[in-house]
Amino acid sequence: MEDSFLEELRRDFAVEATEYLSTIRDILQDPKSFEDPKMIEEACRIFHNLKGASQTVGYPRVSLLCQSMESLLSAARKGSRSITPSDLPVIASGLETLESLINGTDVPIEAVARGVEDLLSGKVPSPTNKTPQEASDAAGQAAAAAQEEHHASGAENSASAEVPEVEKASAEPEPQGVPPAAEEAPPIQPAERVDPQGHQDLQREHDDTVRVRFKDVEEFITLLEDLMSLRLYAAQKAEQLFSVASEDKSCAEARPVIRGLREDLSAMDRAIKTLMQKARDMGMIRGDWLLRFLKNSAVGLAIKLSKSVDVHVSGGDVRLDRRVMETLKDPLMHLIRNAMDHGIESPEEREKQGKPRSGTIWISISADGSDCMVTVRDDGRGMDPEAIKAKALKDGLISLEQSSSMGTEEALHLIFQSGFSTAQGVSDVSGRGIGMSIVREALDKIGGTIKIATSKGLGTEFSIRFPSTVRTYRGVMVRVGSQVFSIPSSQVSMVYAIKNKDHQAMGIAMGKERYLPAIDLKDLFGLKGNSSSPSKPQGVVILSSDGEEAGVIKVDQILGEHEGIVKGLGTFLGKVRFFVGGTILGSGIVLPVLDVKDLLDSIDRDSAPFVEEKTSGPKKVLVAEDSVTSRALLKNIIGSLGYQVVTASDGQDAWERLSKEDFDLVVTDVEMPRMDGIGLLKRIRSNPPTSRLPVIVVTSLDSQEQVKMGMEAGADVYISKKDFDQDKLKSLIWGFLG
CATH class of the missing domain: 1.20.120.160 (HPT domain)
Structure with missing residues (x-):
């Protein structure tokens, strides 16, 4: 090292x-x-x-x-x-x-x-x-x-x-199969590669660089987050003033002033967001720092365990938020320890199985849009889901009934439970059943997910997806009784309203022979909610786990979506079940942010199992809409026809999905962040695989000029939200898809 x-x-x-x-x-x-x-x-x-x-x-x-x-x-x-x-x-x-x-x-x-x-x-x-x-x-x-x-x-x-x-050696050996040049490159090279445009020569870049302590950057970001909260509060007050002035004729002279205030606040909002992005960019560092740390640690660990292991790394040029990288450092080390201690066999055992005496671990970082992926893969013995279930059953982590109904993926994820370990004894490497649970907890903190792919005798791959930087929080506000909560929008698949009489014993009915397990926040927190009158609607939020609809929570009312900053609970409270922190509204009110993972874990799957009868190849419809409410409405309408509906939060999200999946029809709004509906239409029509895809535009922009623009961009049908008719939309979709 x-x-x-x-x-x-x-x-x-x-x-x-x-x-x-x-x-x-x-x-x-x-x-x-x-x-x-x-x-x-x-x-x-x-x-x-x-x-x-x-x-x-x-x-x-x-x-x-x-x-x-x-x-x-x-x-x-x-x-x-x-x-x-x-x-x-x-x-x-x-x-x-x-x-x-x-x-x-x-x-x-x-x-x-x-x-x-x-x-x-x-x-x-x-x-x-x-x-x-x-x-x-x-x-x-x-x-x-x-x-x-x-x-x-x-x-x-x-x-x-x-x-x-042996410990001195752990930091020094060069793993087999990795060119020495990869570790001995001159230290100036990474700095040179950071400049993607190649505009500046090395001396210019050196002269323009100032070292800033990361702690100072973090403090600056915290101040900007506080400023953002104040800006949200001021904007809400300005809207209240404008509302009063609009209704009161005596305030006519104040309207231009208030209008100017709104414009100033909008300008301030843009400036704060620009500063926030610049500050976050300052906190971004190359992934090779993390890869070098993991590689050297893995080599040292291999020596300690008397195992011959080649370690290959890639993706060092990907830039990550240092806060995210620091959070991931320990979890990734636990994955590597797991691969070394439980995955890679001894040289003698590998030889008997016809494998090379040296095992191999691959560690890679890659960018995927605004997210990053880290994979840790080994060519060891793989994982046995049945053995994992048996050990969890023996240790009292699951019941016999749970074990018998548990699928392969769910069984593999048992390794993330606190107290689970397959080690025969306790050592300074593993054995207490703590390490892998730390992986899941760390990922929960940064909004990350993990997937496991394994094959007995061939190895295991852990794939971690997480945001490349800490983002501004967006959440769905829900009310239960007099209490308002926030649920992360990224983990909400859809929202809609149902009546109490529609609740089924199997859970929430989502269509023919399809149910999702449910939990009522009113019962969970002991709150007083709406009466049980069948005529009184309840809000239902569909929670998403790793991209799949996994369960629902029942609330009294869905209040809409909001943006803000999430603050942790602090070291005094630490981790509180069902909550990840609080977010500050523009009014200054602090809303508790619910922990979706805890909510899903608390659902009794025995009394409300997930049952889905899949049809043979249902037609797929992509809905691009940035409004949670409109998105939920469209998904509900189209889903009632028996089609599979996938939602996207804006045009960019929709285009990324179109690039990876096949769809039979697209329904899109026009005004959306990142990429609007017109931009999405142009991309669809200019791309040969999607050029003939039917596209229906549903938007509030209904002037003749806007309709003409949409049709010229390639829309098959243009529908105004002002004259929106569910039956008309259903007929159009049925006409396209049959």
Whole structure:
């Protein structure tokens, strides 16, 4: 591993470790925290992550100490013992020792390790006689000492001399099959390739570059997000003023002023969004940083496990938001550890199976529109869904009934449950059933998804899709009783209204012999909603999981879509079930943002199973509409004819879907972000595979000039929303598709 890269990793580790230990200190301040399973789980995960990170940067004593602390907490997490007041001094001593090591002070770890062993074996702890209160005080003193002693150059300066030979080697060997030039390229090359236009020469680029701390960029983005919230609030007040002025004749003179205010706010909105994009661009870095980290870590891990593995990486020129990259770093390392420890066989075993003695792991990053893809693939033994179900059943993670009805994909995803592990024993690599659950939790934070493809004896591929940058949030507002919630629009397939009498025992009827499992927010949160009168409609939101309609939630009313900034719940609250954070409306009101994954997990699939009878090749219709309500209406109308309906949020989204899938008809709006309906029409007609595709335009733009423009662009039918008639639309679609 290059010295400069290792130093950069160690600096990052020092910052990361300080944040982690700060969280542990907060937990330790209140001894009762360890009575809460969630707090124990959080502390366990922190030590687990620190252990893996310290191994990567060559700090073996930090890793060993974290392993001891994790063993103690893991026993409590699994219920084999509990954390008692007598344990806290040992935990406090471990915390002090870790902080000293991370801050560069050479201190022994044996006393703490013995203390943990004594606790696990039931002996009286020996390292310290501190009371719980003294333990808390010690944690606070350690925090103060850390503030005074911390310096940016890294941590545990003396550790490199004590690294065993095998661990020294882990950072150095070049994996087989990878040209040395890939690692030894001059450091100036990545900077040169960042400029896609090639306009500037290298000297000009160097002269125009200023190093900015990423922390400053993050603070700048946070300030812009706060400014965006204030702008939304001001815009709403301006609209209220304009509404009053429009109705009150005495305010006629104020109307031009208010109109000017609205224009100024629109200009401010554009300026803030431009600044936000520039700031986010500043936080974008090349993917080769992440790939080099993963590659070097994988090589070192292979040596530790006595396995021969070639590691191939690609896609280093893809640019990612650093915040996203930092979030993904640990989860990807867990995937690689999983591949190394459980996937890649020993050289002898591979030879017996007719495979090359050296296994191979491929790690790649690619861009897909506004999203990114990371794949981790190995040519190992693959995964056995039946074995996974059997282990989950044995560990009490699923019931026998769930196991018998579980499909292959659902079985594979059991590996992401906390506590699941197929390791025969516990080591510093795996065995406690924590790592893979961290993968799912990290992806939930950034709106990512993961898919698994595996073949027994041939290997496994994990495909992760996530936004390349942190985006402004869009959500659907729903009301239950007097409480309003927000659901991420990206995870809403459609919304519509049904009557209580239409609810079926099998769930929500979505057509003939097709039902979706349902959950009522009123019942879930114990809220008072609408009466159960059959004549009173309820809103239904269809939740999407990995692009598939997976379930519904019933609410009293759907209020519409909104845009805003999502703020997390903070370190004090941490993770609260069913919620990911809060979003601020223009009025200044904070709405709770619902966690779709938690909602789907809470649905009782036994009482409301998903049943779908597929017909032989139904015709497919693509609906392009940026309004959630209009999109839902069109999908409902067209779906009632028995056609398969796919929705797109704008013209660009629709075109991307047309490029990947075959459709029999397109229904589109005109005014949409990114690409409007006219632009979509022109692309459809200029592309030979789609040039004869029927296109119906449904829009509020109904002047003769606009109709002419749409027809000239290639529309087969142009319908005004003002004169919209469901039966007419159905007849037209039936005429095209039969």
